[in-house]
Amino acid sequence: MSLSRLKVLLQEVQSLPELKSASWIGFREMRERHRTFVGQDGHVRETSTGESHGVMVEVFVNGQMGYAATPAITSASLRETTIRAFKQAESASRWSVAKFGFDGNAPLVRPTVKGHYASPASTARTTSAELAELVVEITKRLKKSAKIVQTLCYVDWLDGESRLVSTSGTEVEQGLEGVILHFEATAQDGGITQKRSDGENLQGNLQLLKDPSLWNRVDRVAEQVLELLAAEECPSETTSLVLLPTQMTLQIHESIGHPLEVDRILGDERNYAGWSFVREKDFGSLQYGSKLLNVTFDPTVTDELASYAFDDGGNPAKREYLIQDGVLLRGLGGLESQQRSKLAGVANFRASSWNRPAVDRMANINLEPGTSSFDEIIASVERGILMDTNRSWSIDDYRNKFQFGCEYAKLIENGKLTKTLRNPNYRGITTPFWNGLKMVGNASTLQTHGTPNCGKAEPNQVIRVGHRSPVCLFTNIEVFGGGA
Numbered sequence: 372m373s374l375s376r377l378k379v380l381l382q383e384v385q386s387l388p389e390l391k392s393a394s395w396i397g398f399r400e401m402r403e404r405h406r407t408f409v410g411q412d413g414h415v416r417e418t419s420t421g422e423s424h425g426v427m428v429e430v431f432v433n434g435q436m437g438y439a440a441t442p443a444i445t446s447a448s449l450r451e452t453t454i455r456a457f458k459q460a461e462s463a464s465r466w467s468v469a470k471f472g473f474d475g476n477a478p479l480v481r482p483t484v485k486g487h488y489a490s491p492a493s494t495a496r497t498t499s500a501e502l503a504e505l506v507v508e509i510t511k512r513l514k515k516s517a518k519i520v521q522t523l524c525y526v527d528w529l530d531g532e533s534r535l536v537s538t539s540g541t542e543v544e545q546g547l548e549g550v551i552l553h554f555e556a557t558a559q560d561g562g563i564t565q566k567r568s569d570g571e572n573l574q575g576n577l578q579l580l581k582d583p584s585l586w587n588r589v590d591r592v593a594e595q596v597l598e599l600l601a602a603e604e605c606p607s608e609t610t611s612l613v614l615l616p617t618q619m620t621l622q623i624h625e626s627i628g629h630p631l632e633v634d635r636i637l638g639d640e641r642n643y644a645g646w647s648f649v650r651e652k653d654f655g656s657l658q659y660g661s662k663l664l665n666v667t668f669d670p671t672v673t674d675e676l677a678s679y680a681f682d683d684g685g686n687p688a689k690r691e692y693l694i695q696d697g698v699l700l701r702g703l704g705g706l707e708s709q710q711r712s713k714l715a716g717v718a719n720f721r722a723s724s725w726n727r728p729a730v731d732r733m734a735n736i737n738l739e740p741g742t743s744s745f746d747e748i749i750a751s752v753e754r755g756i757l758m759d760t761n762r763s764w765s766i767d768d769y770r771n772k773f774q775f776g777c778e779y780a781k782l783i784e785n786g787k788l789t790k791t792l793r794n795p796n797y798r799g800i801t802t803p804f805w806n807g808l809k810m811v812g813n814a815s816t817l818q819t820h821g822t823p824n825c826g827k828a829e830p831n832q833v834i835r836v837g838h839r840s841p842v843c844l845f846t847n848i849e850v851f852g853g854g855a
């Protein structure tokens with residue numbers, strides 16, 4: 372639907388006598404389309420397409436927002452939906468958890484803005500037939516030995532758009548295109564089974580799927596899964612730990628991203644996803660990590676999965692330091708959480724779809740690069756272990772004590788990578804772990820990853836997030852073997 376048509380529909384409901392005492396009305400239209408291709412063992416296992424499209428209506432009355440949504444984008448349905456949201460706001464305003472201010476024109480938590488955003492344009496073109504062929508080719512190429520018992524690949528190609536209009540004059544239009552690629556090989560030898568995987572979660576361009584270096588990565592997965600079958604078990608000891616960006620993604624997500632969500636700190640998620648060890652008083656003083664730890668909220672990096680110009684409440688998005696020189700500065704709180712907590716926040720108020728209200732989410736959370744090359748990091752370690760790609764994770768509901776397993780590891784002895792190790796795991800406690808950060812890789816070690824599956828809120832919302840990280844070295848970390 373065009374922005375002008377959505378504005379006309381809004382003007383129609385604004386004049387209804389039933390909505391005379393509404394202070395403000397906003398429409399958020401969201402449409403998203405997925406084309407998914409799954410290959411297994413040299414065949415197409417499944418292809419599917421899906422599309423979701425509708426409008427969330429927000430009505431502000433007596434300091435309280437009410438919500439209702441509809442997939443039928445017609446005058447009649449939007450009229451009925453807006454009246455429903457109005458009645459909800461009016462009755463809920465008698466028991467508000469928090470009342471929000473109003474500037475005479477718009478709620479303070481819904482700024483009046485105009486602008487647009489689009490994912491970086493892709494020069495590559497592709498068809499559904501090419502993508503189906505790609506997942507088959509990857510699963511064939513992964514099967515380099517009879518010991519590789521299963522190969523799997525999926526591609527999710529998505530595009531979507533969102534529009535915000537409001538009675539105070541907001542007009543925002545944003546478009547997104549993204550590619551999610553994952554491939555894996557499982558190998559077996561006697562009683563030993565190992566899995567190795569790789570992939571990408573990127574915004575914008577399809578170039579990734581056409582890049583010849585993709586085939587080197589496919590070959591590497593097949594070689595390393597066979598290597599793991601013959602590898603030694605990871606030893607149990609307290610040692611130096613080097614994490615590659617694939618595992619850093621999970622480490623940042625679980626032990627920096629989730630604990631810094633301000634709605635979680637305020638207790639909104641407590642009976643569902645849990646609470647946080649971080650308290651309001653910690654902002655500005657908590658030494659979250661060593662002086663080398665610099666973490667940003669950055670929705671401006673072009674290829675990350677959660678880049679945008681405005682969040683779903685219309686707050687203009689910009690890069691902010693969450694942690695600088697190891698000190699916790701800012702939480703992941705949108706305008707509503709900022710008013711409730713009186714803490715500085717970011718533009719992270721996001722909804723997974725048209726039928727969900729926006730809540731505090733991660734977007735892109737990045738660990739900023741340092742000054743060390745990969746070779747300098749390895750050369751500095753007398754004894755330690757390098758780990759790559761998450762395999763299992765467990766973290767308590769305060770986001771404090773954690774235990775993570777990886778797919779692949781290498782022993783580091785006297786500044787050199789030596790034996791391959793299988794079944795590597797490590798455990799830690801969030802702030803002592805980050806305070807053990809000893810070296811941070813330079814820009815040449817940076818990689819962009821992310822996940823399409825960050826879950827939160829009731830009813831559940833699954834959302835895309837991006838994480839960019841360099842290679843990092845941690846000291847005094849408890850590592851151990853075992854598990855599958």
Ligand SMILES: [Zn+2]
Nearest residue numbers: 624824825826
């Ligand atoms: Zn998550």
